[in-house]
Amino acid sequence: MRIDLHTHSSASDGTDTPAQLIRTAAQAGLDVVAITDHDTTDGWAAAFEARPPGLTVVPGVEFSCVYVAPEGRRISLHLLAYLVDDTNADLQAEWQRLRTARRTRGEQMVDNLAAAGYPISWADVTGLAGDATIGRPHLGRALVAAGVVPDVDTAFRELLSSRQPYYVRKPDTDVFDAIALTVAAGGLPVFAHPLARRRGPVVPDEVVEQMTRAGLVGLEVDHPDQDADDRAHAARLARDLELIGTGSSDYHGANKRTPIGACTTDDAQYERLLALPAARRPVSG
Ligand code: AMP
Ligand code: FE
Ligand code: FE
Numbered sequence: 001m002r003i004d005l006h007t008h009s010s011a012s013d014g015t016d017t018p019a020q021l022i023r024t025a026a027q028a029g030l031d032v033v034a035i036t037d038h039d040t041t042d043g044w045a046a047a048f049e050a051r052p053p054g055l056t057v058v059p060g061v062e063f064s065c066v067y068v069a070p071e072g073r074r075i076s077l078h079l080l081a082y083l084v085d086d087t088n089a090d091l092q093a094e095w096q097r098l099r100t101a102r103r104t105r106g107e108q109m110v111d112n113l114a115a116a117g118y119p120i121s122w123a124d125v126t127g128l129a130g131d132a133t134i135g136r137p138h139l140g141r142a143l144v145a146a147g148v149v150p151d152v153d154t155a156f157r158e159l160l161s162s163r164q165p166y167y168v169r170k171p172d173t174d175v176f177d178a179i180a181l182t183v184a185a186g187g188l189p190v191f192a193h194p195l196a197r198r199r200g201p202v203v204p205d206e207v208v209e210q211m212t213r214a215g216l217v218g219l220e221v222d223h224p225d226q227d228a229d230d231r232a233h234a235a236r237l238a239r240d241l242e243l244i245g246t247g248s249s250d251y252h253g254a255n256k257r258t259p260i261g262a263c264t265t266d267d268a269q270y271e272r273l274l275a276l277p278a279a280r281r282p283v284s285g
């Protein structure tokens with residue numbers, strides 16, 4: 001089977017609508033696809049609706065988190081919450097808080113860029129994003145539309161990365177709170193791209209161990225932002241901690257070059273995930 005457990009739609013910072021995302025997955029020959037937008041379940045219903053026979057849709061959310069080190073250093077990380085109860089009030093309230101904070105922060109970054117003379121406005125960004133969870137890729141698209149940069153990737157490198165002066169941090173959820181909320185809502189927490197170093201600092205193995213004691217069930221091993229050494233390291237760590245090792249493309253439509261299905265999850269690992277008790281089941285049949 002071809003199983004891609006991490007993709008984005010226009011409910012967050014992907015460019016395919018949820019229905020298009022499902023068609024893209026089917027055309028790519030996937031058997032299983034997870035829709036995992038940032039901090040929202042808004043794309044789920046349309047994805048289920050668009051599902052063709054033979055494709056299984058796994059509902060999930062990519063939860064924006066932070067690890068606060070004992071010395072106070074903050075490391076951003078992403079938690080995939082699979083098969084979680086989307087009617088859980090605590091989780092929905094936290095995701096709502098994150099989405100609102102992303103708007104404030106996006107507007108602040110636009111202000112910073114506009115003050116430096118780049119011709120973009122918050123209305124450009126909201127015009128592109130609509131009701132979606134706003135992320136830096138929306139700012140990147142607005143910068144492309146304004147002719148400032150040729151593509152979103154360049155926008156990240158030159159203007160949007162955390163190393164740039166325009167960057168504004170967002171108030172993400174403490175990762176241990178996020179794991180507890182996810183578990184309480186019957187979800188299965190998996191650590192997304194744990195060693196994606198290009199994006200910024202990553203957490204040491206001890207933190208993954210602590211997260212495992214808190215209820216983490218899996219680790220993304222095969223991911224486009226992790227090189228061969230890091231994938232090998234993540235695979236070893238998953239084995240040592242008896243975590244499920246997943247693989248995924250982290251597809252974002254036209255916002256990234258990675259095609260859907262670029263990395264996939266082994267059948268046996270997917271079966272381990274399905275064997276765990278969860279609030280929801282994948283949608284298939
Ligand atoms: P934010 O959530 O607003 O902090 O923005 C981070 C998002 O931008 C993540 O979901 C990444 O997938 C995406 N991202 C990071 N680097 C790039 C890049 N070079 N091109 C396009 N998207 C990126
Ligand atoms: Fe994203
Ligand atoms: Fe992520």
Ligand code: ZN
Nearest residue numbers: 006008062250
């Ligand atoms: Zn993602």
